[in-house]
Every structure is written in structure tokens, then in C-alpha cells.
Amino acid sequence: MGHTQPAAGDDQMILPMCAIFRRFLKRQGLKFTTERALILEAVLAKPGVFEADELLQEMRAADHRVSKATIYRTLKHLLEAKIISEVLIDSRQAHYRLSFGKEPIGHLVCVETNQIIEFPAAELTDLRDRLCKEHGFEPVSHRFVIYGISPEAQKAEQAEEEK
Amino acid sequence: MGHTQPAAGDDQMILPMCAIFRRFLKRQGLKFTTERALILEAVLAKPGVFEADELLQEMRAADHRVSKATIYRTLKHLLEAKIISEVLIDSRQAHYRLSFGKEPIGHLVCVETNQIIEFPAAELTDLRDRLCKEHGFEPVSHRFVIYGISPEAQKAEQAEEEK
DNA sequence: CTTGCTGCAAAAGTTTTGCACACGT
DNA sequence: ACGTGTGCAAAACTTTTGCAGCAAG
Secondary structure, three states, X not given: OOOOOOOOOOHHHHHHHHHHHHHXXXXXXXXXXXXXXXXXXXXXXXXXXXXXXXXXXXXXXXOOOOOHHHHHHHHHHHHHOXXXXXXXXXXXXXXXXXXXXXXXXXXXXXXXXXXXXXXXXXXXXXXXXXXXXXXXOEEEEEEEEEEEEOHHHHHHHHHHHOO | OOOOOOOXXXXXXXXXXXXXXXXHHHHOOOOOOHXXXXXXXXXXXXXXXXXXXXXXXXXXXXXXXXXXHHHHHHHHHHHHOOOEEEEOOOOOXXXXXXXXXXXXXXXXXXXXXXXXXXXXXXXHHHHHHHHHHHHOOEEEEEEEEEEEEOHHHHHHHHHHHOO
């Protein structure tokens, strides 16, 4: 099961994506800075769901010093540019994922281990559009998250019971 | 239109619901206190989505003095008892809704006005179960939120453009 | 050179926790 | 009586903001 379209996280995507972001920023009268480029690069390197602080730690580790404030500010712009999107896993913290050029997906989250599996969910887009039409809404986006217990956690649970 | 089953928010639901909660607490070796009863009552009075602080303000207004800490602690128990469930609207704050005895639903949120519309989404349960089976997960729950622009906000936008 | 950007530290907002006392069972 | 629960205030955490100096266009 590979990707059905060019993976947006590939190294080859860095330059085109920079161009897209730069264009977006220019349109808003904003500037393309070193920090913003570094953050975008870090985001592109993330295969799945990530958090702001995670990005900060990784960038620090790579000796790319950027402040927390700038990360938060840049994530907002990336969100507006539709390069990333928010995934609402829990209400304690924002979770993001690279979404540009990717199909809409849903997330399957294990409530025990916090493991996150992505699954394609093109059919949800149809459902979304139908519901929006019914209520006179203009669709913007949608989120679908399933919570469950992963096979691994089920096994661990059984082992626990057998004690 | 209308509820297809006994509405869990009715006044008549207060006593049965207290009994359910009380039983749940007893099973966990916990106590059914005045505060917990008052909070459950306030929750039952909420027709839709609510927040912890909203509950606190309303209870204060009704002269039912309960601390913030107790509200948070009780909401956790109500969550565990499956009497309420979390609705992930945004990542800044937890949103809850009474779910006991209600059909699974989805939420349509206006990104401009924050208006929230609930819609029945029984079909999602099937999709959820199918996906869980595919990945060997045991389903626990799911969330489906659609973001869009409400008819009212669309009108306001147009009026803005015409200036 | 003009305007926006960064880092820092402080502020803001929600949720959690430690502790002394009070209350269900 | 015992073990939980409650309120309060402080702590913890994530996210936002004000400001002085810095950098991109």
C-alpha cells in the first residue's frame, strides 16, 4: 500500500512547497524569512501528526534555533495557506498534519497507546458536501476521528487479565 | 424531525440519570455527593454542546456554589460513565455534550459565527466499525465535525463585499 | 528605508493538583 | 470511623502578546 499520489513529505517537495508558501505570503504582504523556511522544512519532514512543541524540540536538536512564538505564528500561516491542517485528537493540545496535495483522511486513535493510524476517507467528503447543502452551509473542511483499542493494546489487556 | 427516542435532557430524566450515575460511582467505590448531583442536573439541562466554564457560571447564577475543580473532576467521571461525551470543536478548550441514550451525531460548525448544528450520523457508526475491523481495532467512539460557512455568515460576507 | 519579523519574557486561558477540612457510606 | 470529596490557591501547560531590536523587500 503506497501513496496514491506524490507524497508531500518527500525531499523533492521542499522547493516547490517553499515556492507555494512564498507566493501565499507575498499575496498577504508578508515576508518569507529564514525562520519560516526552516519551520516549513521541519513540517515537511514529519510523516504524520505532530504538535507545536514537538517541532520546537526537533528543530533545537537540529540546531535550527527558532523561538516558540515564531513556530506558533508560522503554523497559523501554514494553516491559512492550507499547507497543513489541524487534526483534533484531544482538547489539550493542537495537532497538525501536512495536508497539501494529500487526499482527505480520517484518523484511528488508540485510546490506550495513543497510536495514530491514518486512513483514506474520500467518501466523507461526499457526506460532508451533502450535509452542508442540506443546511445551506458552504463546506470548508471536516474531521473524522475514530477512537478504539488497537490490537496490541487488546493483547496487553488480556495478558493483564490472566494474571 | 424531533427526537426519535426519549430526550435525555428532559426533566423526567433527572432521577433515572442520577440512579445511573450513582450506580456507576458505587461500582468504582466512589460517592454520590450533593455537588455531583447538582453538576449532573446542570448538565442534563444543557440542550447542546457546552464547556466547563459555562457550567460553572450557570451554576453560580443559580446559586449552586460548586468549585471549578469539582466541575472538572465530575466531568471526568461523567465521561467515564458514558453519560456525556467530548466533542472536539477546537483545541483550545474541551466541549462536551450529553450523550447517554442519544444517537451518535455529528456537528456542523460555522467558522465565522461558531454556530453549531447537530445532525444525526448513524451511518458513521457503520463506517467506524468497518474501519476498526479492518485494522483489528475495537471501536470505542468517534467524532465527525464539519466546518463550513453558515447561510447567515454568507449573507454577511456578501453585504461586506458590496460596500 | 519601510514594514513586517524575531526572540524574549510576561500574560492569558484552560485544566490539574496539593492540602486541610468536611461529608457520604 | 474510614476513605473519599470539596474548596481554595497555586501549579502546570499550551498558546498568545507587547516590545525592542533585526531583517526582508
